[in-house]
Amino acid sequence: DAGVIQSPRHEVTEMGQEVTLRCKPISGHNSLFWYRQTMMRGLELLIYFNNNVPIDDSGMPEDRFSAKMPNASFSTLKIQPSEPRDSAVYFCASSLGLSYNEQFFGPGTRLTVL
């Protein structure tokens, strides 16, 4: 069975460029979570969706970040414009319902902004 799929696995971009990270949740899961992981701040929940609707985006750092979930099988996290401090590993996770204990994480996208 396919787990959570994220693409790209690695992204290197220059400051000011737009970055789009993609996630395909596990089929049948109706909640999707975006996390950011850095050495300084650890794992931070950015936003989560339930049934394609954003439930809480209070973790999104600023207006440069946006996330969408146009359908049950796809979500994007966009950073525009990107800055060096956005460099981190971004994880997507999905679950059935809003159950944090049943979250399955993707392999992550390592973003480097030069």
Added chain:
Amino acid sequence: GQQLNQSPQSMFIQEGEDVSMNCTSSSIFNTWLWYKQDPGEGPVLLIALYKAGELTSNGRLTAQFGITRKDSFLNISASIPSDVGIYFCAGQSDNYGQNFVFGPGTRLSVLP
């Protein structure tokens, strides 16, 4: 916001030894979760705890939900090389995302 503290930050142990780590907070949580993260991978759930005082095992792993609801402990018995990784606790105080947080992690190294 709510924060979790984990100790120790890192530890080096000999293969076969038992390991103990803990997670504390100044806030009360209704659920405690323990995850393990291998290099280059996302976290994987190890144990979930739902009631104060609850003690739950998963193979060589045992975790407890503290009675005060402000802490949790994870023990690993008879460590093996594949136990290497970062162990995160996470706490949930309700069903809404703003009250779900991860701890900073404990990095475990197992020496052969």
